Amino acid sequence: MTMVEEQVPTREEVSAEDTWDISSLYADQAAWEADVERISNDLLPALTSLQGSLANGPEALLAVFQAQEALGMVLEQIYVYASLRADEDTANQHHQALEERATALSIKASAATSWIEPELLALSDEQILGYINALPSLEVYRRALEEQIRLREHTRSGEVEELLAQSGEISRGAQTTFNMFSDADLKFPPIEDDQGKPVEVTMGRYSVLLENPDQRIRRDTFMSIHSTYRQFRNMLAANYATNVRSNIFYAKARGYNSALEASLKPKEIPMSVYDNLISTVHEHLPKLHRYGAVRKRILGIDSLHAYDWFVPLNGAAPTKIDFEQGASLILSALEPLGAEYSSSLGHGLESRWVDRYENKNKRSGAYSWGCYTSQPFILMNYKNNLNSLFTLAHELGHSMHSLLTRKNQPYTYGSYTLFVAEVASTLNEALLAEYMLKTSDDPALRLQLVTQQIDDIRGTLLRQTLFAEFERETHRMAEQGEALTADNLSALYRRLIEQYYGPELVFDEELDIEWARIPHFYRSFYVYQYSTGISAALALTDKILTEGPQAAENYVNFLRGGNSKSSIDLLKGAGVDMTTPDPIHRAMNRFGDLVTKLDELTA
Numbered sequence: 001m002t003m004v005e006e007q008v009p010t011r012e013e014v015s016a017e018d019t020w021d022i023s024s025l026y027a028d029q030a031a032w033e034a035d036v037e038r039i040s041n042d043l044l045p046a047l048t049s050l051q052g053s054l055a056n057g058p059e060a061l062l063a064v065f066q067a068q069e070a071l072g073m074v075l076e077q078i079y080v081y082a083s084l085r086a087d088e089d090t091a092n093q094h095h096q097a098l099e100e101r102a103t104a105l106s107i108k109a110s111a112a113t114s115w116i117e118p119e120l121l122a123l124s125d126e127q128i129l130g131y132i133n134a135l136p137s138l139e140v141y142r143r144a145l146e147e148q149i150r151l152r153e154h155t156r157s158g159e160v161e162e163l164l165a166q167s168g169e170i171s172r173g174a175q176t177t178f179n180m181f182s183d184a185d186l187k188f189p190p191i192e193d194d195q196g197k198p199v200e201v202t203m204g205r206y207s208v209l210l211e212n213p214d215q216r217i218r219r220d221t222f223m224s225i226h227s228t229y230r231q232f233r234n235m236l237a238a239n240y241a242t243n244v245r246s247n248i249f250y251a252k253a254r255g256y257n258s259a260l261e262a263s264l265k266p267k268e269i270p271m272s273v274y275d276n277l278i279s280t281v282h283e284h285l286p287k288l289h290r291y292g293a294v295r296k297r298i299l300g301i302d303s304l305h306a307y308d309w310f311v312p313l314n315g316a317a318p319t320k321i322d323f324e325q326g327a328s329l330i331l332s333a334l335e336p337l338g339a340e341y342s343s344s345l346g347h348g349l350e351s352r353w354v355d356r357y358e359n360k361n362k363r364s365g366a367y368s369w370g371c372y373t374s375q376p377f378i379l380m381n382y383k384n385n386l387n388s389l390f391t392l393a394h395e396l397g398h399s400m401h402s403l404l405t406r407k408n409q410p411y412t413y414g415s416y417t418l419f420v421a422e423v424a425s426t427l428n429e430a431l432l433a434e435y436m437l438k439t440s441d442d443p444a445l446r447l448q449l450v451t452q453q454i455d456d457i458r459g460t461l462l463r464q465t466l467f468a469e470f471e472r473e474t475h476r477m478a479e480q481g482e483a484l485t486a487d488n489l490s491a492l493y494r495r496l497i498e499q500y501y502g503p504e505l506v507f508d509e510e511l512d513i514e515w516a517r518i519p520h521f522y523r524s525f526y527v528y529q530y531s532t533g534i535s536a537a538l539a540l541t542d543k544i545l546t547e548g549p550q551a552a553e554n555y556v557n558f559l560r561g562g563n564s565k566s567s568i569d570l571l572k573g574a575g576v577d578m579t580t581p582d583p584i585h586r587a588m589n590r591f592g593d594l595v596t597k598l599d600e601l602t603a
Contacts, residue, residue, distance in 0.1 A: 008200070011089045011359045019088075020377045021352035025081045032081055032098075035074050039105060043071040048112050054119045058135035064116060065141055069411045075109055076371035078102050084377055087363035088355070090184040103169060110165040117148065118158040125149050143564065144412050151266060154254040164253060171250070174243035175522035181232075182517065183363050188228050191220040201225065203364035204381040210310040211385065215301060222307035226510035229517050233486040236516040241484035244475055247524050259475045263525040267417045268566040273578060274468070277531055280581045281465045284588035288462055289502030291454060291595045296504055298602050303506045306497075306514075309455070310387075313602065314447045319386050323356055326382075326389040330396060333435035334428060336544055337552050345400060353399060354378040354392070365519070366391050368398035368425075372414045376402050386452055393432045397425035401559050409562035418526055419567040422460075422533025423540070424559060429456055430541040450598050457591040460534040461584075466500045468528035470515060475524075489515055535583040536576045538590060543575050551575065 026032040047067040053060040082102035085095040120128070128145055132138045138145075148155075156164065188201040194214055201209065201224045209221040229236065244259075251262035264271055296304040298313045321329070327349045335342055358381040370376045376399030382388045401424035406414050433453050440446055473492055478484055490512035497514075498507060520527050543551040558574035571578055 008202070008204075009357075009359050011092075011362070014357065014359050017352070018356040019352065020084065020355040020379075021375070022081065022084055022377075024375050025077055025084075029098075032078065035078055036101070036105060039071065039074060039078065039109065043067070043074060044109055044112055047071055051115050051119070054116075054123065058131035058138055061120075061131050062135060062137055065138075065412075068113065068116065071109060071113070073371070073373055073411060075106060077373055079106055080369060080371045080374060080377070084369070084379075087379060089359070089361045090180070090363055091361040103172070107166065107169045110168055111162055114161040114165040115158045117155050118161050120145075120148060121152050121155050140410055141412060154256065154262075154265075156254065160253070164250070171246045174239050174246065177239050178236075178519065178522055179363075182519065184361060186228065186232075188224045191217065191224055193217065202358070204358040204362070205383075207310060207387055208383050208385065210307055211312060211387075213311060215308065218307040218311060219305065222305070222508075223510060225517070226513055230510060230513045233490070233513055233516060236513075237484060237486035237489050240474075240489065240516070240521060241478070243522055243524065244478045244484060247475065248479055258479060260472060260525060267419055268568060269417075269419055270579060273532065274472070274525075274528055276581050277528055277584060278465055278469050278472070280584040281462060281531070281588065284585075284592070285500060285502065287588060287592040287595060288458065288500060289504060290592075291458065291598075292502060292504035294595060294599050294602075298598075304504050305506050305508055306511050309458075312448055313451050313598070314444045319445055319448055320384050321386065321389045322384050323382050323392075326392055329389065329436065330393045330428070330432060333393070333432040336431065338549070338556060341400060341404075341556060344403060345396060348376065348396070348399060348403070351375065354380055354395075356380050356382050358383075366395050368395040368402065370399075370402055372406055372411055376400075386448060390429050390432060390452065390456070393428040394425040397428035400424060400428075404556065404559040405562035408560040409564055413563040416562050417567045418529050419532065420529075420536075420558075420570060422530045423536045423571070425537075426456075426460060426530075426534040427537035427540055427555070430537055431544070434541070434545060447598075447601055450594060450601065454591065454594045454598060457534065457587060457594070461531045461587055461591070462500065464527045464530035466496050467518065467520065468525075468531065470496055471521065471525060471527070531584075532578055535587040536571055536578060538587050539576045539583050540574055 026035070047064070050060070050064050050067060054064060079102040082095070082098040086092070086099040089095065123131075128149065132142050132145060155161070182203070190198040190200050191209075193199050194217070199209070201221060203225070206221065206225060210218050212218055212221075247259040247262070251257075251259040254262060256262035256265065260274065261271060264274065292304055295308070295313065299308060299311065301308065331342065331346055331349070334345060353376050355378065362381065363379060364381060366378070366380050368376055368378045378392075378395045378399055380388070380392060380395065382392065398421065401416065401421070405416055430453075433449055433456070437446060437449050440449070470493060474484060474489065477488070477492075482488065493515045494507065494512045497505070497511060515521065540551075540555055544555060554574050558570050561570045561573070564570075565573070568578060576583055
């Protein structure tokens with residue numbers, strides 16, 4: 001099959017209607033500069049002038065909270081604008097400088113306000129609770145204050161807290177280095193299509209090229225990416241090790257027993273949830289091994305490699321779904337979530353929430369972001385295929401979660417923890433898959449959708465649990481004094497790949513460097529929440545489709561909840577208990593049933 005090479009446009013060549021409406025944050029840079037000046041000359045001095053006042057009574061505490069919120073809202077807007085601009089073109093030095101200035105301002109504000117928590121905790125528990133009871137305006141902050149009391153033992157003195165805050169910019173160095181290296185500096189050798197014509201390889205095109213029915217093209221794409229990363233394996237290992245050591249440093253500085261505990265305890269997530277996820281998935285790994293055997297049979301290949309997991313299994317060309325078609329499908333699929341959800345989603349798609357397509361030096365991948373005062377913003381690199389369609393549905397789930405939280409919660413609770421962040425996104429994908437299976441009689445598309453659901457669980461639950469285990473083990477190694485060299489990291493990664501994927505997978509040497517290209521490893525202990533998220537989402541999807549409007553309303557109430565309760569309690573309110581292994585068992589059993597269905601459809 002001849003591949004048509006399309007030139008990747010520059011940012012200036014992209015139509016405005018295909019970009020996000022960043023003017024909804026600031027009309028121009030002058031407006032952004034005005035808020036930067038406002039932070040430095042007004043909001044920050046107003047808050048720092050209150051230092052030493054918290055012992056004066058409840059009115060003083062309220063004044064600090066109100067000043068802190070005023071600062072936080074503007075600071076978030078400044079940072080989001082600068083970061084979105086930087087991601088539009090990672091080679092644009094002017095926009096990179098804006099992001100660096102926003103980061104520096106955030107660090108400055110964090111250091112200048114680091115006195116608040118220690119000064120608050122210098123008050124006794126009785127004093128803090130007495131303040132709340134004495135002044136009704138403080139009632140909204142009750143949960144936040146009770147959380148401060150719960151984590152009192154991990155708060156250091158004012159002087160130490162200021163030093164920790166000032167070190168924040170240094171601690172982000174490893175992530176910044178990785179992002180700039182991977183998105184702006186790293187270039188991959190081109191491959192040839194079946195006519196010998198050169199094809200540019202980028203991270204944005206990686207998934208599309210791996211869908212090609214020609215195994216040679218898939219292999220060459222895989223080798224282009226991974227052999228390039230292997231050339232820098234020692235630098236990348238040192239950079240990742242720096243990130244791990246940074247996590248351990250902050251955990252020790254705050255009196256936690258481990259970096260993992262430092263990540264979970266503030267979010268009220270029991271350590272057992274993380275460990276039970278890994279052990280429960282281990283019980284079901286034979287289902288993944290079986291899928292490898294079924295996929296190998298369907299593809300009719302002699303050996304199954306890592307680059308063979310994405311190609312469609314029906315032998316036909318991948319289904320083409322352009323952005324407008326995809327948006328329409330998503331709107332229809334999510335109608336069971338109710339009128340408010342559907343109306344807000346439709347408005348967002350019409351209001352340029354989404355930056356749709358790849359351009360030169362645009363950040364790879366996809367995300368949803370924004371701040372309390374803004375609309376959601378979605379970065380996409382949409383490729384008119386089924387994978388991009390489901391990615392769009394995924395990111396719209398994040399955006400709707402953020403929108404409903406901000407509409408229904410005060411600023412203090414106007415965000416949500418990472419633990420629940422992936423529930424809304426993966427539920428959207430599940431509803432979309434169910435809708436398309438119900439409304440399509442195309443055998444080829446139905447086969448793709450069954451495969452899509454299998455690969456969604458494989459990629460979101462199984463693969464992310466593998467990543468979570470890698471993170472747990474690398475931090476454990478470092479905490480025990482073991483060196484995180486390139487050889488050690490690759491050996492660990494190889495062991496996990498072989499354990500998870502089983503005997504059907506041929507392990508190419510280049511695969512052991514895959515850990516080095518995973519950006520989420522620089523948001524430590526994030527990825528396990530994809531696994532718990534899809535497990536919760538599949539359970540909630542079943543409830544919505546079988547129980548109807550009341551289950552949907554319970555779910556939307558969960559989206560409205562923000563941080564008003566613990567993540568575990570919010571999910572219990574929606575009908576799922578993640579302190580038990582049951583949702584993970586159910587998700588993995590669904591995976592096994594889908595593999596059986598695929599085997600039968602292709603027998």
